[in-house]
Amino acid sequence: MKIKEIIDLYIKKIPKDDIYLLISSFLNCKKLDIIKYYDLDIDYSKIEKLFKRYENKEPINYILKSKEFYGLNFYVDERVLIPRFETEILVEKVINKLQKIDNKKLNLLDLCCGSGNIGLTLKYNLEELNVDLVDISNEALEVAKINMNNLNLRVNIINSDLFKKLNKKYDVIVCNPPYLAEDEASYQTDKYEPHLALYTKDGIEIFERIFKNISNYLNPNFLIFLEIGDGHYKKIEKVINKYLKNIKINLYYDYNDRERIVIIESL
Incomplete structure (x- = not known):
């Protein structure tokens, strides 16, 4: 034919x-x-x-084995969440913030990294950063390694349940964790995309686990960038203030006027 x-x-x-x-x-x-x-x-x-x-209804990016993100082409398959357009807002916020300060030798952690699209994009645009990619899923980290090699970048790739296997402090932590509540599943994401990368018990539980221990892994002057679910900010703000003091918190909305990005800065 x-x-x-x-x-x-x-x-x-x-x-x-x-x-x-x-x-x-x-x-x-x-x-x-x-x-x-x-x-x-x-x-x-x-x-x-x-x-x-x-x-x-298999996502076309899984069929093509690729997804463009922030001008870069990333390999994706069923082992990782497909990078979302909204997450480019997170990356843009990090780049804009770090370009205004001396980012040489800064240690940056991409927590719950999945395909590595966030941390690798930041390393690509800010070459001086020391970047660690961390995820609980070994399968996701295999994909992150493919993307690291495809982009000819060098970062540290670590298999860890959040901070458990980490032994250093960071100036910048970026995190796009699973933040959908279990009752927010859709047919396409529920059938094809990895549940571990999408869902947490109530959309908030993962943030409690992160912030309970985060101060042990932060340098005195730090920045934290989070992607969150719409309508979750007030609860997450309470969690943040429960574990961190002397900070400034800012919320930013996405293109659909939904709660999306939280930036936490030490004072």
């Missing part, structure tokens, strides 16, 4: 952009170059498998 015929077959069922992404992945070419292959005959049964996965 010709490529053009395959496009025509799916054009009324699937967004055109996704059709082109699936075909470009199959042909290993750029999306813009597909027009050159319109008359190419291929074995339809092979590419049909990709479209069936898509029609079964």
